[in-house]
Amino acid sequence: MRRTSLTTLALAAVTSLGLATIVPVQAAATINGAGSTFVYPILAKWADTYRTKTGLGVNYQSIGSGGGIKQIKAKTVTFGASDKPLDIKELDEAGLVQFPIIMGGVVPVVNLKNVKPGELKLTGALLADIYLGKITVWNDAALAKLNPGVKLPAEKINVVSRADGSGTTYIFTHYLSKVSKEFKEKIGNNTSVEWKAGVGGKGNEGVASYVRQLNGSIGYVEYAYALQNKMTYAQLQNKAGKFVKPETESFQAAAASADWKASPGFNLMLTDQAGAKSWPITGATFILLHKKPVKTENAQEALKFFDWAYRQGDKMADALDYVPIPDSVVKLVEATWKKDVTDAAGKAVWTDAMIQK
Amino acid sequence: MMRGPYGAPHFHLPDKKNILTMATGQSEIPDSVLKRQRLMDRAFHATTAVAAGIVLILLVGIIISLFIGSWQALSTFGFGFVTTDAWNPVTEKFGALVPIYGTLVSSLIAIVIAVPISLGIAVFLTEVSPEWLRRPIGTAVELLAAIPSIIYGMWGLFLFAPVLANHVQPWLQSTFGDTPVIGALFQGAPLGIGMLPAGIILGIMIIPFITAIMRDVFLTVPKFLKESAYGLGATTWEVVWNVVLPYTRMATVGGIFLGLGRALGETMAITFIIGNTHRLSASLFEPGNSIASTLANEFTEAVGDAHTSSLIALGLVLFLITFIVLSLAKLLLMSLNQRSGKKS
Numbered sequence A: 001m002r003r004t005s006l007t008t009l010a011l012a013a014v015t016s017l018g019l020a021t022i023v024p025v026q027a028a029a030t031i032n033g034a035g036s037t038f039v040y041p042i043l044a045k046w047a048d049t050y051r052t053k054t055g056l057g058v059n060y061q062s063i064g065s066g067g068g069i070k071q072i073k074a075k076t077v078t079f080g081a082s083d084k085p086l087d088i089k090e091l092d093e094a095g096l097v098q099f100p101i102i103m104g105g106v107v108p109v110v111n112l113k114n115v116k117p118g119e120l121k122l123t124g125a126l127l128a129d130i131y132l133g134k135i136t137v138w139n140d141a142a143l144a145k146l147n148p149g150v151k152l153p154a155e156k157i158n159v160v161s162r163a164d165g166s167g168t169t170y171i172f173t174h175y176l177s178k179v180s181k182e183f184k185e186k187i188g189n190n191t192s193v194e195w196k197a198g199v200g201g202k203g204n205e206g207v208a209s210y211v212r213q214l215n216g217s218i219g220y221v222e223y224a225y226a227l228q229n230k231m232t233y234a235q236l237q238n239k240a241g242k243f244v245k246p247e248t249e250s251f252q253a254a255a256a257s258a259d260w261k262a263s264p265g266f267n268l269m270l271t272d273q274a275g276a277k278s279w280p281i282t283g284a285t286f287i288l289l290h291k292k293p294v295k296t297e298n299a300q301e302a303l304k305f306f307d308w309a310y311r312q313g314d315k316m317a318d319a320l321d322y323v324p325i326p327d328s329v330v331k332l333v334e335a336t337w338k339k340d341v342t343d344a345a346g347k348a349v350w351t352d353a354m355i356q357k
Numbered sequence B: 001m002m003r004g005p006y007g008a009p010h011f012h013l014p015d016k017k018n019i020l021t022m023a024t025g026q027s028e029i030p031d032s033v034l035k036r037q038r039l040m041d042r043a044f045h046a047t048t049a050v051a052a053g054i055v056l057i058l059l060v061g062i063i064i065s066l067f068i069g070s071w072q073a074l075s076t077f078g079f080g081f082v083t084t085d086a087w088n089p090v091t092e093k094f095g096a097l098v099p100i101y102g103t104l105v106s107s108l109i110a111i112v113i114a115v116p117i118s119l120g121i122a123v124f125l126t127e128v129s130p131e132w133l134r135r136p137i138g139t140a141v142e143l144l145a146a147i148p149s150i151i152y153g154m155w156g157l158f159l160f161a162p163v164l165a166n167h168v169q170p171w172l173q174s175t176f177g178d179t180p181v182i183g184a185l186f187q188g189a190p191l192g193i194g195m196l197p198a199g200i201i202l203g204i205m206i207i208p209f210i211t212a213i214m215r216d217v218f219l220t221v222p223k224f225l226k227e228s229a230y231g232l233g234a235t236t237w238e239v240v241w242n243v244v245l246p247y248t249r250m251a252t253v254g255g256i257f258l259g260l261g262r263a264l265g266e267t268m269a270i271t272f273i274i275g276n277t278h279r280l281s282a283s284l285f286e287p288g289n290s291i292a293s294t295l296a297n298e299f300t301e302a303v304g305d306a307h308t309s310s311l312i313a314l315g316l317v318l319f320l321i322t323f324i325v326l327s328l329a330k331l332l333l334m335s336l337n338q339r340s341g342k343k344s
Helices: A002-028 A040-054 A065-073 A088-094 A124-132 A141-146 A167-179 A181-186 A203-213 A223-228 A248-257 A296-312 A314-319 A327-340 B016-024 B031-082 B097-128 B131-146 B149-176 B182-186 B195-218 B223-231 B236-265 B268-273 B291-298 B305-343
Strands: A030-035 A057-061 A079-082 A096-111 A158-162 A199-201 A217-222 A235-237 A282-290
Touching (some): A030 A296, A040 A057, A040 A314, A065 A079, A096 A223, A096 A248, A124 A141, A124 A167, A124 A181, A124 A235, A158 A167, A167 A217, A167 A282, A248 A282, A282 A296, A296 A327, B097 B195, B097 B236, B097 B291, B097 B305, B195 B268
Parallel strands (some): A030 A057, A158 A199
């Protein structure tokens, strides 16, 4: 009896020793991130592919942008992800760099009998008036004038918004605040706002099910969500005065037209950008990293991963209906890495030699 | 003196030494054995005391952390936090009136719906139903309690809301819409989403809880009381109204309060169907918000400190409301135990 238990003990000791020698290696082979829920599906897909290729794991917790910002400031994670860019002052105070990793957009969706996807045309100002509760019926003169061929019913407009705080609401209200002064004053721009009309659903799926449920309703969801669920989206008039449909090209056009160089810390919202093809409610998710990382090797691995994602990840992004960052912007981002992310000795953490084929 | 199951007083338990003496027939047990047993006994007591203590520590810890977390909001907005209806994350002005109102009103609707139905089920199960039917119905009610709340929410939104919007709400509107005072409760577009639908779903959710308690307390009514009443020619209704209910009044009310406590804290089902809008409205057809669903919706993406702190303060308010309701329930149940103890 005693002998067996001794043997077990010895075995346990050996095993734990064995583990002890393995564990540090594993710890070095995982980088931790936290933040935006919007970016989670594509980050998870990238991380999985990257791990089978290199053995390096990326552990991402989708706790929300607010949580991601808090975690990176508290230095508990290697990188944070936020749908709302931090301004240059906040970045400097916390010693962070910021760069866009992936794009998406927000699409107005409606539930109207006899109206097909893409048939309804809207302008930013009209959309703002609907969400302000000023335009309340579908056969309103302004709507009818814009949509001569479309049969608009004499029904009340049921306005649906996001009840939970989200990057989607941030981008949407950012756009409406840009195009309508009244919207900016009365409602404003944030991850959650005090809506003046309608009901609120939780998450994209909550908004979508309310829109499906209520006749004559209008809501806003992420582009990927509208596409995958074949929802009746509306066309929007962009800054150039053209009506555009939500599709990968129109989102990339918005990113390409944006003046990234003039925006320190990539603090740039892609809403209402110039360009004939630009979709006006476009947004990006931003990665946050410490300029002087606590663990240089972790930050280096993270940058290698993001570089790989920029170069090899576009197909995966397309498959999940995300919009990849244009190559011209990637060049700017990597130049920032070289300049700003340094180890304790002031040496750049990222070099071109680290690019993986 | 303690009472056994039949009301007879227990004999004082003989101490351990005597039991052992009786069992072994020996007159003396070595002191070392006794000492060890005493020690183990003490260790056992200490262990259980620690386990119980952990609960208290947790409770106090939660209260303290709620206070610390909500301090910023409470010190900024003061008492106005519970009396103002603004909830604006952009301007960082927060008042809890809308969620408090939504929580109380939806729970009130739930109670108004659940109490009569639960009473009916409990009376049927204890007085009217034939013996063979009691178990299946009782089990069905218990199963209803086991359904996760998110299922109720989804059922409410996808199946119940359209029925409500197309049939029930228009009927309510045409029947009561023009009545003074209560007419105001039934104004607005019938969406199937809002305060009334949320209250109805909540009501369905708490029926099993209230029913279970009512049935159990109705069963405590002594047979001879009911049989005497029947002997005097009372009908079943008269027995229920004049004998069963007065005898169990306090416990019944206690059970209702327990159901209310559950309704107040319910989150997912409400989030699906209340409409999640921070607007105060007299009409029960309009969307509103409850404390629990505001927390569920906004906590993850609350970026500003004032927003986070206000949400924690909302949690504190909910904690206080539930605490008051549950204490009342406990008090009522306690007073019943004392009374029935004296009577029997």
